[in-house]
Amino acid sequence: MSTCCGRPSRPAPGGSAADAVIAAGAFLTAAAALLLLSPWLLTGGRWQVRHPRTALTAWFAVFGGGIAAALASVAAAILAAVSGGTAATAAEAVTVTLVAWVSLGGVGAVLAFISLSAEPLSQSWRASLARYAPAVSRREQHPGYTLVWFDAPELFACAVPGRHPEILVSTALQDALTIRQLQAVIAHEHAHLRLGHGWAVRIAELNALCLPRMLRAGRDMKRSTLLLVELIADDTAAGQVGAVHLANALAALAKTTNDPGLELRAERLTLRRWKPPTRRHLPQLAIRPTDAAVERIGGTY
Numbered sequence: 001m002s003t004c005c006g007r008p009s010r011p012a013p014g015g016s017a018a019d020a021v022i023a024a025g026a027f028l029t030a031a032a033a034l035l036l037l038s039p040w041l042l043t044g045g046r047w048q049v050r051h052p053r054t055a056l057t058a059w060f061a062v063f064g065g066g067i068a069a070a071l072a073s074v075a076a077a078i079l080a081a082v083s084g085g086t087a088a089t090a091a092e093a094v095t096v097t098l099v100a101w102v103s104l105g106g107v108g109a110v111l112a113f114i115s116l117s118a119e120p121l122s123q124s125w126r127a128s129l130a131r132y133a134p135a136v137s138r139r140e141q142h143p144g145y146t147l148v149w150f151d152a153p154e155l156f157a158c159a160v161p162g163r164h165p166e167i168l169v170s171t172a173l174q175d176a177l178t179i180r181q182l183q184a185v186i187a188h189e190h191a192h193l194r195l196g197h198g199w200a201v202r203i204a205e206l207n208a209l210c211l212p213r214m215l216r217a218g219r220d221m222k223r224s225t226l227l228l229v230e231l232i233a234d235d236t237a238a239g240q241v242g243a244v245h246l247a248n249a250l251a252a253l254a255k256t257t258n259d260p261g262l263e264l265r266a267e268r269l270t271l272r273r274w275k276p277p278t279r280r281h282l283p284q285l286a287i288r289p290t291d292a293a294v295e296r297i298g299g300t301y
């Protein structure tokens, strides 16, 4: 840049280093705002129950934006450190270098925390698998997952994501439901696997662990995410098998387990208007009625 008097040009004092520090601060502020906004977005109001998929997508978009802004802040801080040589004073150079190292240290601490806390999360899934492994009575291979039947007196079904995804179903559940109801429950579990709900739950759990304990946002968000993935899987299964079968299955389970949450989910399904089921992604099952089920409903399905 030349002056009006035509003196030789020289770089603006500390220009690039100072700019990079300002950019790092701006990105950090944006990251904090987005990461704090995302729980509010997901937990404020009641619209999420009507539109669970939109709510979860919106949360992921805002949360992802927050992470991207945090990473951009670190990149800007590193840039500030690299261009520290152009700083006007030694004090400025030391400050920007310090900011860069503190940012990098922060990223390292977060990564270490995530890797340490991710291990117990995957262990909890493995623990539920190990618990029922001795009672496995049958394994059915299906495209994309294995259906595992196990002998247990509890009414139980769950999806276990991973490299070899599995859907666990207890024989007691098979006895308690009709074929269509059972198919609806398995379609619900299949939706969890197909839509990657394991990741959504994991991110919400990590978010709850990372946010300070006194902030309720993290815990609220974890609870909301757990509910939203259930509602999304309900809607998917209802669209495939028919809402009436899933609603009846949930009502039957609610009566046996005294779980009011299941009853509310059944009621929610009956309040909505549904198109005829598509059966497009319906998992094909080799389910046979058990003796108990045939006896209970007189052999009609």
Ligand SMILES: [Zn+2]
Pocket: 188, 189, 192, 229, 230, 233
């Ligand atoms: Zn579920």
